[in-house]
Every structure is written in C-alpha cells, then in structure tokens.
Amino acid sequence: MRPSRALIDLDALRHNYFLARHLHGGRALAVVKANAYGHGALECARALAADADGFAVAFLEEALELRAAGIEQPILLLEGIFMPDELDEVIRHDLWIVVHHAEQIRIIDHAKPALPLEVWLKMNSGMNRAGFLPHELRAAWQRLKDSGKVGGITLMSHFARADEPHVIATAEQVTAFDSATRDLPGPRSLANSGAILGWPAAHRDWARPGILLYGADPMPGEPNGLRPVMTLESAVIAIREIPAGAPLGYGARFHAERATRVGLVALGYADGYPRALPDGTPVAVDGIRTRLIGRVSMDLLTVDLTDLPDAGLGSRVELWGANIPVNRIAEAVNTISYELLCNVKRVRFEYSGG
Structure with a gap:
C-alpha cells in the first residue's frame, strides 16, 4: 500500500x-x-x-x-x-x-x-x-x-x-x-x-x-495554543547517491552542491503538495528537519538525506504537521494554508481520537 x-x-x-x-x-x-x-x-x-x-x-x-x-x-x-x-x-x-x-x-x-x-x-x-x-x-x-x-x-x-x-x-x-x-x-x-x-x-x-x-493559525507567530489537526506524510521508498554537480528531477532545477544522498518520497502535486515549492522547503524525516530538493512531480518528490545517516527505506516523511507548520509551506508558494488543506486528495485519510 x-x-x-x-x-x-x-x-x-x-x-x-x-x-x-x-x-x-x-x-x-x-x-x-x-x-x-x-x-x-x-x-x-x-x-x-x-x-x-x-x-x-x-x-x-x-x-x-x-x-x-x-x-x-x-x-x-x-x-x-x-x-x-x-x-x-x-x-x-x-x-x-x-x-x-x-x-x-x-x-x-x-x-x-x-x-x-x-x-x-x-x-x-x-x-x-x-x-x-x-x-x-x-x-x-x-x-x-x-x-x-x-x-x-x-x-x-x-x-x-x-x-x-x-x-x-x-x-x-x-x-x-x-x-x-x-x-x-x-x-x-x-x-x-x-x-x-x-x-x-x-x-x-x-x-x-x-x-x-x-490548527492553521491565522496569525502565525502568535502563541495562540492551537494544535495542528492534519499531518500530511509519506515515506522514503528509494535512496540514491548523486555526485557534486549532478542534476536532479524535472527541469534539472537542483544541482547538488556536494555528494548528496537523495531520498525518493511517494507523494506529489497530484496529492496536493504544491509543484511550485522551491528547493530548501523544510520537510521532516523521522522527526528531523531537512529540505526538499528537486522539483515536485505528480507522484513523487525528493529530499536531502545527506546529513541524516539513520534515515533509510521506510523513514517517515512529514510534509506538514507538528514539525512543519502548514503556514510555512503556504508562504513558500505565496498562498494560504486554507488552499493547501482543501487541496489534499488521493492520499489515505486516517483518523485518531474519534
């Protein structure tokens, strides 16, 4: 699955x-x-x-x-x-x-x-x-x-x-x-x-x-005590090493500044994660922040695992939630959290605390 x-x-x-x-x-x-x-x-x-x-x-x-x-x-x-x-x-x-x-x-x-x-x-x-x-x-x-x-x-x-x-x-x-x-x-x-x-x-x-x-605070930065309700996540499904200078993904937008360990993640813009997100957008892998690298495609995206030696196949990747505020992702594509949350689709929804 x-x-x-x-x-x-x-x-x-x-x-x-x-x-x-x-x-x-x-x-x-x-x-x-x-x-x-x-x-x-x-x-x-x-x-x-x-x-x-x-x-x-x-x-x-x-x-x-x-x-x-x-x-x-x-x-x-x-x-x-x-x-x-x-x-x-x-x-x-x-x-x-x-x-x-x-x-x-x-x-x-x-x-x-x-x-x-x-x-x-x-x-x-x-x-x-x-x-x-x-x-x-x-x-x-x-x-x-x-x-x-x-x-x-x-x-x-x-x-x-x-x-x-x-x-x-x-x-x-x-x-x-x-x-x-x-x-x-x-x-x-x-x-x-x-x-x-x-x-x-x-x-x-x-x-x-x-x-x-x-839980998407309309006044980001204020200590309002809200708790995020949705965590959008997937997992690392493949890993590869690319040398310094190598391109990655559609349009070769990203070129590795150094030898880079790349994690392939099963989630893309068809699931509601914006294609326009830039390199460097924060993601969390097993709860540790790293970055998006390469262009988000329809079904897949790629993240930097170079400084996360313990990350591997099956590592949990949070796109937004408790570690990555959805407002931060919205700002990166000049929109609002409302639009991102309303656009989530195709992924499996799992409810807790019912």
Missing part, C-alpha cells in the same frame, strides 16, 4: 474548538464547509457533535450530508439559498440561513414555509463582497419581520483583514456594524478565526471559528 496519508487528530480538533469558544465567550458555530477545510466534514462534525453549539457550511448540499449522517445541532448555510425550492429542504431539515441580498428576501416573501425561518442577516461592513450596505440593513431587517415567515434574526458581518492585527480595517468594520445595527434587537455574530484570536472588541454572541479549528 502506498505510504502517503493524511493523519487527522480529532482530539486536536476538539481542543481548538474549546479554545476558540473560551477565548470568544458566548456560543460558537464550527465551520465545516469545503469538507471541513479538507479534513473530512462528516468525521469532524461527528467528533464535535457532543460539544459544538452548531455548525456552519457553505450551501444546502453540504448541510444535507451532515443531517444524513445524524448531525442534529443547528447548521447555518453561509451562502443562504439560491432557489425558492430550497426553502422546503431548509424547513424539512431545520436549517438556518444567511440572507445577504434582496433576491433572497423576495424568495422568502413569496414562500409559504410551514415553520418560521431562522435567519442570519448579513451586513456589508466594509469587505464589499456580500451583504446589505449599512443604509440598507434596517429596511432589510424590517422586510424580514414584516413577512411573518421569520422567527429569530441574528445580525452578522464578515471581516476582510482580521488576520492583520496592526491594520485598522477590522476596527472600522466593527464601528460600522455597531452604528448600523444600533437599536435592532437580536444576537450578533462578527468574529471569524482571526477576530476570535486578535480582536476582542469584535466578540459578540456567536463566534464562527473556521481555519483555527484545524
């Missing part, structure tokens, strides 16, 4: 959820959209089911998978509904919906739901992506109340730069939200992962932890 695998530590997931809820106060929706950021939505939701106040997903199909698996907690659709017939499923499965544009209110106006809808009304406080503008929010709220088809309304917004603690944009968004929602009743939700960790002034009734649940 090919040795590449993603090890998912569900104890770490629970630790991160409890930490987020403790830091924020109030209640917390565990965001498990996009297959729990690549970690397995069903397994992660089951692991949190006994403790989570609720879950958030992107759209209806993701919620229905959780309900079919027996998840009974509240589930919020962050994108809301797209078509009128989705409201029947929302009611049938007791789902909550975000309303962020006028067409969604029109759908509710023309619907005849058997039960009142639970709505999260989204304001555009400065991200300028989704949500009602501040001067539109009160009228949207009133339309929902006047429809007679809505029960509770939670007021929410989303931050564009909460992971930048020295940028004032988040404080400005909080001010805009508070000003526009003043005197409107109902619970509030502002804090995503970055705001949970770095913006106490944004803490309200509900938190929405996403990436921090999976």
Whole structure:
C-alpha cells in the first residue's frame, strides 16, 4: 500500500474548538464547509457533535450530508439559498440561513414555509463582497419581520483583514456594524478565526471559528495554543547517491552542491503538495528537519538525506504537521494554508481520537 496519508487528530480538533469558544465567550458555530477545510466534514462534525453549539457550511448540499449522517445541532448555510425550492429542504431539515441580498428576501416573501425561518442577516461592513450596505440593513431587517415567515434574526458581518492585527480595517468594520445595527434587537455574530484570536472588541454572541479549528493559525507567530489537526506524510521508498554537480528531477532545477544522498518520497502535486515549492522547503524525516530538493512531480518528490545517516527505506516523511507548520509551506508558494488543506486528495485519510 502506498505510504502517503493524511493523519487527522480529532482530539486536536476538539481542543481548538474549546479554545476558540473560551477565548470568544458566548456560543460558537464550527465551520465545516469545503469538507471541513479538507479534513473530512462528516468525521469532524461527528467528533464535535457532543460539544459544538452548531455548525456552519457553505450551501444546502453540504448541510444535507451532515443531517444524513445524524448531525442534529443547528447548521447555518453561509451562502443562504439560491432557489425558492430550497426553502422546503431548509424547513424539512431545520436549517438556518444567511440572507445577504434582496433576491433572497423576495424568495422568502413569496414562500409559504410551514415553520418560521431562522435567519442570519448579513451586513456589508466594509469587505464589499456580500451583504446589505449599512443604509440598507434596517429596511432589510424590517422586510424580514414584516413577512411573518421569520422567527429569530441574528445580525452578522464578515471581516476582510482580521488576520492583520496592526491594520485598522477590522476596527472600522466593527464601528460600522455597531452604528448600523444600533437599536435592532437580536444576537450578533462578527468574529471569524482571526477576530476570535486578535480582536476582542469584535466578540459578540456567536463566534464562527473556521481555519483555527484545524490548527492553521491565522496569525502565525502568535502563541495562540492551537494544535495542528492534519499531518500530511509519506515515506522514503528509494535512496540514491548523486555526485557534486549532478542534476536532479524535472527541469534539472537542483544541482547538488556536494555528494548528496537523495531520498525518493511517494507523494506529489497530484496529492496536493504544491509543484511550485522551491528547493530548501523544510520537510521532516523521522522527526528531523531537512529540505526538499528537486522539483515536485505528480507522484513523487525528493529530499536531502545527506546529513541524516539513520534515515533509510521506510523513514517517515512529514510534509506538514507538528514539525512543519502548514503556514510555512503556504508562504513558500505565496498562498494560504486554507488552499493547501482543501487541496489534499488521493492520499489515505486516517483518523485518531474519534
């Protein structure tokens, strides 16, 4: 069996959820959209089911998978509904919906739901992506109340730069939200992962932890106490010696500076490890840091074993996890940990702490 695998530590997931809820106060929706950021939505939701106040997903199909698996907690659709017939499923499965544009209110106006809808009304406080503008929010709220088809309304917004603690944009968004929602009743939700960790002034009734649940700190370098949930690993499957000056791999990008002991590892970009990673990217072999050498190919990559005499066939190779932060790998290819974690595929997933 090919040795590449993603090890998912569900104890770490629970630790991160409890930490987020403790830091924020109030209640917390565990965001498990996009297959729990690549970690397995069903397994992660089951692991949190006994403790989570609720879950958030992107759209209806993701919620229905959780309900079919027996998840009974509240589930919020962050994108809301797209078509009128989705409201029947929302009611049938007791789902909550975000309303962020006028067409969604029109759908509710023309619907005849058997039960009142639970709505999260989204304001555009400065991200300028989704949500009602501040001067539109009160009228949207009133339309929902006047429809007679809505029960509770939670007021929410989303931050564009909460992971930048020295940028004032988040404080400005909080001010805009508070000003526009003043005197409107109902619970509030502002804090995503970055705001949970770095913006106490944004803490309200509900938190929405996403990436921090999976231990990829949105504020790298801060001692936030998160534990990585995924370890992406494989093993050395062959070893060769190349002389100084010899090329290695596609495009001969790497040339050995000295006689080099090369370990061939069964993992590549088809598994989600980026092709664009440069020579020198850290990897850990049997827990000891060394480096990537040569271009990552579809199924294989190569690492430097020259200074690791005890490493050999079968040695464990960690691409990210406890020894190699996924944020470090993301930085090396000018992206974010979210993208790397969501792109893991083809490897075997193994869960512990369930």
